[in-house]
Amino acid sequence: MGKARARKASASDRGGEGPPSGKPSAPGPPDDLLPHLWRFRNQFRDGRDADKVLRTALRLGMERFRAAEGCVATVKQGSGEARLLFEFPTDSGWDRAMLAGFLRGEKVCVPPELMLARIRRHGRMWGALAVRSSGTEYHWDSRQSFSSIGSLANELIDQIDRDRVREVRARVDRKVLEQSRPKHLFYEVLHGLKSLIAYDHSATLLTYDGESDALEVVAEQVAWQKAKGRNVGRRLSPAAALRGLMCEGHVCGFDRDGRRWTDWTGTDATALAEWLDFDDAVPRGVPAEGAILCAPLVARADLLGLLKVAALHPGSFGRYEVELVSQFLPQAAVALQNSRRAESLEQKVLEAERKHAMADLARGVSHDVNNALGGVLPLVQQMREELGRGELDPGVAAEDLIEIERSIQACRRIFGGMLGFARGLARSPSPVRLRQAVDNALSILRQSIDRGGIRLVVELPEDLPPVTGVQADLEQLLLNLLSNARDACRAGGSIAVRARRDGELVELTVEDTGCGMTRERLARIREPFFTTKDDGHGLGLAICRSIVAQMRGHFSIESTPGAGTGVRASFPIRSEGGP
Structure with a gap:
């Protein structure tokens, strides 16, 4: 009995993929599963909704293996329990700690009446299909057949994710071709990344100004709450060594380890993470960044800017996210180049408009200046004649001087405003x-x-x-x-x-x-x-x-x-x- 119990535990520890335990069990896998898998594939060949794929896969597993309960579970970094995306019926009492351990690759004891199928997504273990039938012990071949449902769901979801990447890139490309305003283009890039990576802290786009040797935050999207970016307008001046790191153009990944940052991409650029860590001025109630992706935007060895994506928990990003961000770098670089060209053109137009406005203003105020000075000249001439004849009345002269002063003040006010405008x-x-x-x-x-x-x-x-x-x-x-x-x-x-x-x-x-x-x-x-x-x-x-x-x-x-x-x-x- 002890050996049989040991064999059962061993099979369970591997997620239910071992040989049968020899205990009384349910019938083997259904013979007609293949046609259902074929229909499942055809139904979602051009699918766009990963959740619908998972729901259908779960229902297929429950129906074909006569399971009374089922769920789709996933686990986030930093969480001790799995999150149930769907469960049938609701409130079925799933062991979320065990599911989380299974998804993290830990050694767990899986009950014999439970079957699990791994769902890989974004290059890592992402979730699991689970079906359960009380009082049943599933055969090894049943578990293998159930895993085939999970494998097909993996394949269909991978295709959906690839199609979504293409759609987002095409949307950004359209914005570039439409010559959208730089601000709109920046946020289109950040929104596109959010829909693909699902970062849960923030994403930030910084542009580099060579004249001031500083990067400025021009767009920021906050994911952990509905709020505008508090860092927009923030300027950072890099040291020469950091600028050299960014000019190499490598996408770097960092995880927080206490108060330090560790680089898991092999770029040896932790100084860059420390420099980009905005948590030095984080107000109370704002969560700290636990993971960072840093992607410099470079064109012909010239630094254009930098894309920063942050998550709440260490380990949230992997190679998949690095490759995905790398795909967006050319578009982000084009957005920044277009921004610079647009700003340069707008500045030239602005200066031309300033000169045109000065000419218009000069024509517009000439009448006012002529009126003001036209009243001064007769008063001055009259005062000079009266002074020459010795008939100058001090009282009248004082009133004339007040009028002259008013006219000159009006001219001064007009010319002062124009001069200030011209000097701007x-x-x-x-x-x-x-x-x-x-x-x-x-x-x-x-x-x-x-x-x-x-x-x-x-x-x-x-x-x-x-x-x-x-x-x-x-x-x-x-x-x-x-x-x-x-x-x-x-x-x-x-x-x-x-x-x-x-x-x-x-x-x-x-x-x-x-x-x-x-x-x-x-x-x-x-x-x-x-x-x-x-x-x-x-x-x-x-x-x-x-x-x-x-x-x-x-x-x-x-x-x-x-x-x-x-x-x-x-x-x-x-x-x-x-x-």
Whole structure:
């Protein structure tokens, strides 16, 4: 009896794949399993749903082996118990600790009434099909037949995973061909990786700026909770040795071991993991990264950026994820190259628009300057004549000097605003205040607005927090919007400039009571070079959108014919310690 018991335990320890124990048992495997396997294969030959494959495989095993209970179990890194994806019937009382041990390759005792079939996925043991029939002891050949169901499910799921990789890559390729905005393309890459790797912490894309020798986080997707990336805008300056490591272009994998990182890809680049470990500034309640994949983006030995994927638990990534990320590197590199070209082109267009705007402003304010100086000259001439005749009245002279001072102050205000606008060449983002940008823009345009008989309303809270951007860009945005509003209004109309804090955003609105636009025209103003003005060039609103996008904000326009137009731009509030 002891030997028989030992033989049974040995077979069970290998997951039920050993020879029969000699105990009374259920009938052998069904003779007609092969036709069912054939139908199973044909049913999912072009399948797209791995869960449906697993459900069907489990039901097939339960039906063909007359099992009363079944489940599909999987285990995550860091978990002591298996998770049941499906079970029939529910609440069947499965030993989740035993299932987890089986999936981790540990030596476990599998009951004779239980059969298990391994499911490999993503290059590693991923899950198991389990069927159970109380009071039954399954034969070895039954277990082999049940394993064939698991093998076919493996094959079908592998094909689904390969097809999904191709679909995601094709989707990113389409975005590249459509020349989507860099931000949209970055998040398309991160979203694609999420659907394939199922990382449970975060994914981050950083771009490299050679002039400042720093990498900046331009996109971050957080997986462990629904929240926006808190590291977007963060800048990291690599040492020369780290830059050399990244330029080699190897995908590196790291696991956390206490407070240290270990490299399991053989690249000897743990310094890179320590440098990319954002946990030095993790707020309370934010889980630490347990595993990291680091993929430098390199083109012709030039560093473009870096892709970082993080999981909560050590051991979450393997060779499969390294190979998968490697497949996405060319697309991510193209996205970054397109981003650089787009930014360079937008910068050139922005500078051209700045020069054009200066010429337009000069023409626009010349009338105001001429009026101001035109009143000064007669007063000065009259004062000189009265002084020559000895008839200068000090009281009258004082009033004339006050008028002269007002005119000169008006000219100074106009030229000061234009000079500040022209000097706005510094491109590094910094804290900027909306009120200052509004005041500078209105110092140039206020007199032309007043001259047109247009009422101006400005409502800006004193405690409005700063945003991150370039001062001159924000002023150009306001100059474009206010000029458009002024040109759309007739005498008696009004322009309203308002701002408010909305959560973590500052929202700016510029509204007018002008002629408005039809729905068809509103749709077309999104097109570059489309204009409704005889002397317009159609780039003003395109530049506005570009400026708002560079500040990581949102831009929208609403308009009603005969009622007016409203433009809304929202900007993220500059965080403490932000760039």
